[in-house]
Amino acid sequence: MFKRSVSRGLFTSFLLSIFLTVFIGAQASALEGPGITGKISDPSGKPLSGVSITLANDENSVTGVTDQNGQFEIAAPTAGKYLVTIDVSSLPEGISIADPGPQREIVFIQGPKGLIFKTQVGTSADQIIEKRDSKVPQLIVDGLLFGLTIALGAMGLNLIFGTTGLTNFSHGELLTFGAFTAWTLNYLVGLNMLLAVPLSLIMSAFLWGWVQNRYLWKPLRRRGTGLMGMMIVSIGLALTLRYTALATFGGSPRNYNQYAAQPGLNIFGVAVTPKAIILAVIEIVVLAIVLYWLKNSKIGKATRAVRDNPALASATGIDVERVISYVWTLGAFLAALAGITIGINQDVSWRMGQILLLIMFASVTLGGLGTIYGALIGSLTIGVLIQVSTLVIPTELKTVSALFVMILMLLFRPQGILGKRERVG
Amino acid sequence: MDIVFVLEQALTQSIGIQAIIYCLAAAGLNIQFGYTGLLNFGQVAFMIVGGYSIAATVLSFGGSFWTALVVGIISSLILSLILGLPTLRLRADYLAIVTIATSEILRLVVRSVALREWFGGVNGLNGKFAAQFYALNPYQSGIGIGPINFSQNDSWVVTVGWILVAIVILITFLLTRSPWGRILKGIREDEEAIRSLGKSVYWYKMQALMLGGVMGTLAGFIFAIASQSVQPDSYVPDVTFFAYTILLLGGAARVFGPVVGSIIFWFLLVFIGQTLDQTISAGYIPFLTSTQVGPIRFIFVGIGLMCLIIFRPQGIFGDRKELALDGR
Numbered sequence: 001m002f003k004r005s006v007s008r009g010l011f012t013s014f015l016l017s018i019f020l021t022v023f024i025g026a027q028a029s030a031l032e033g034p035g036i037t038g039k040i041s042d043p044s045g046k047p048l049s050g051v052s053i054t055l056a057n058d059e060n061s062v063t064g065v066t067d068q069n070g071q072f073e074i075a076a077p078t079a080g081k082y083l084v085t086i087d088v089s090s091l092p093e094g095i096s097i098a099d100p101g102p103q104r105e106i107v108f109i110q111g112p113k114g115l116i117f118k119t120q121v122g123t124s125a126d127q128i129i130e131k132r133d134s135k136v137p138q139l140i141v142d143g144l145l146f147g148l149t150i151a152l153g154a155m156g157l158n159l160i161f162g163t164t165g166l167t168n169f170s171h172g173e174l175l176t177f178g179a180f181t182a183w184t185l186n187y188l189v190g191l192n193m194l195l196a197v198p199l200s201l202i203m204s205a206f207l208w209g210w211v212q213n214r215y216l217w218k219p220l221r222r223r224g225t226g227l228m229g230m231m232i233v234s235i236g237l238a239l240t241l242r243y244t245a246l247a248t249f250g251g252s253p254r255n256y257n258q259y260a261a262q263p264g265l266n267i268f269g270v271a272v273t274p275k276a277i278i279l280a281v282i283e284i285v286v287l288a289i290v291l292y293w294l295k296n297s298k299i300g301k302a303t304r305a306v307r308d309n310p311a312l313a314s315a316t317g318i319d320v321e322r323v324i325s326y327v328w329t330l331g332a333f334l335a336a337l338a339g340i341t342i343g344i345n346q347d348v349s350w351r352m353g354q355i356l357l358l359i360m361f362a363s364v365t366l367g368g369l370g371t372i373y374g375a376l377i378g379s380l381t382i383g384v385l386i387q388v389s390t391l392v393i394p395t396e397l398k399t400v401s402a403l404f405v406m407i408l409m410l411l412f413r414p415q416g417i418l419g420k421r422e423r424v425g
Numbered sequence: 426m427d428i429v430f431v432l433e434q435a436l437t438q439s440i441g442i443q444a445i446i447y448c449l450a451a452a453g454l455n456i457q458f459g460y461t462g463l464l465n466f467g468q469v470a471f472m473i474v475g476g477y478s479i480a481a482t483v484l485s486f487g488g489s490f491w492t493a494l495v496v497g498i499i500s501s502l503i504l505s506l507i508l509g510l511p512t513l514r515l516r517a518d519y520l521a522i523v524t525i526a527t528s529e530i531l532r533l534v535v536r537s538v539a540l541r542e543w544f545g546g547v548n549g550l551n552g553k554f555a556a557q558f559y560a561l562n563p564y565q566s567g568i569g570i571g572p573i574n575f576s577q578n579d580s581w582v583v584t585v586g587w588i589l590v591a592i593v594i595l596i597t598f599l600l601t602r603s604p605w606g607r608i609l610k611g612i613r614e615d616e617e618a619i620r621s622l623g624k625s626v627y628w629y630k631m632q633a634l635m636l637g638g639v640m641g642t643l644a645g646f647i648f649a650i651a652s653q654s655v656q657p658d659s660y661v662p663d664v665t666f667f668a669y670t671i672l673l674l675g676g677a678a679r680v681f682g683p684v685v686g687s688i689i690f691w692f693l694l695v696f697i698g699q700t701l702d703q704t705i706s707a708g709y710i711p712f713l714t715s716t717q718v719g720p721i722r723f724i725f726v727g728i729g730l731m732c733l734i735i736f737r738p739q740g741i742f743g744d745r746k747e748l749a750l751d752g753r
Contacts, residue, residue, distance in 0.1 A: 239727030
């Protein structure tokens, strides 16, 4: 996050005079593993006791309280990403936490870590307005970057739905497995990321895409298993894959050997890491190639024909199974790229696919289930929406906004922005 | 390896509290999915409503346990309305997506810091909120039948739980043989045909969603009462899918499907888990550690669910003609 420069005279002096500093640092730490320690006090040095601080992620949650010296120590059960939250209600009357709020994400790789919170007396309406103004560009950029990644997954989801009618509930695991394939090559085998990423993309496309379709979905289609049955099979597959990832790679989030931590650049007041920019460029190029391929290549045209009417496409001599095979391979490739992107920008965890699946569903529902451009438009909208919504709702609830918009969309325009009416039935 | 201990554990769990909870949840899915063909992938949302209604009403709002039960049922009906309103007119997969999304919305909302005052955030709510329930416990000590043993409190929960299951099964039995139940099955087979008879398909689907949802809420009640605590992260979407596995194992659209499925599911799950645990600690499987037993059991559940749909969609006692899984 970038630092905001406060320029309003009266307002500035007011704020400066009441800043308390909360420093949560690694110094004088008795902790051996990951965790946070520190002291909370006001400028006069008077310690604040009874302030509650929570360190939580999907699996664990630990709370610590400052003692009469204002000191606390919280050990994290495992390494990985956590949300550090200062319980505002436990602060003395009239004191609140300044921008960017009482919550902060923190990633432990090894050992303890430090971060700084600032507290202030009261909340000023001026400050809230300014906070929103200055934050909006950052949030939009973050949202677009996230939306691009989601678009890769959503595109595959929509292609598979369009050609086979299957709502694939195991699509999230394609992301997870793509990311873990790269992690295996990079961390366990020891390949450089520049080599590990292309290799794992190809492996994922073949193993998790082509093989999955050839040995699971194709036989099922041949048997005439209904779509509802196939949807439940995809649930079973998702459970199998997710818990396989948990059993194999463990529950704590993993980072790649390279590019894990990178200082951010400040571009016109927006903080972006170089890796995020490079990945976004790759994503845009890949999406452009896929769109061009679908529009102009022979197999791409066949894909669109199958999507519109499989029986008619088949009657005109298109090998429908071949098209579906291409779509699965492409879908797994795109999903793996999305998974690896998230792995590089954040981390790789066994549950990442499950969480992202719902966001992908929200995106394709918004854009139009089964439509190609719908996946793109929906994903970018949802990405921005998720980030911008944090201005109004707590960060931890940002996914909820996406799911809520999806439900609203179904209520008023169920076919999505670009969907055709008859698809909904 | 102590095979007697493994079997004892498996038998106890197969009629234990978990089996009751999942049996009730699966019974709800049976009405929704088995009889009506509604793909509710968010049954766990109703369990959240059940569990948190009790805990929050008693602990955060100071209501009595019995008020809490009423609050739970009413909230569950409201949730059905909210879920059904946008989706019941749409294709099956939309309902699936919206229900799973709603279950996650509810989980994220109750675990949020913003509402910690009422729902306890990530720690959930813990306290003696079911004291009024346990005060009625007639057992002076735990009960034991042969190898099966329950503690004093568990005995009371298990007794009430199975009575609840019996009532739910009886209701299912009576309803599915009534004209109302035949309309549900008709909707599953051919919605248009039922519409042509002048029935409001939408409203019947809503009723099925509500009834099944209330059963899910009952499962949430038992879940919360048994442990006297509710924790947001025990209500992940996977709970719904385990309930689906149970339903399909016992046979969807069969009155006793959920009961049979739940007993077999929990027997197998505990049996596999304990067997793995013992063989690993005895050193027979050198490449596995005991922390991997939990996930491995669920890998089996996933494979089981896939195999059931592929090879035996009617389940153990189901009728293949009754449930053809070829909805649009």
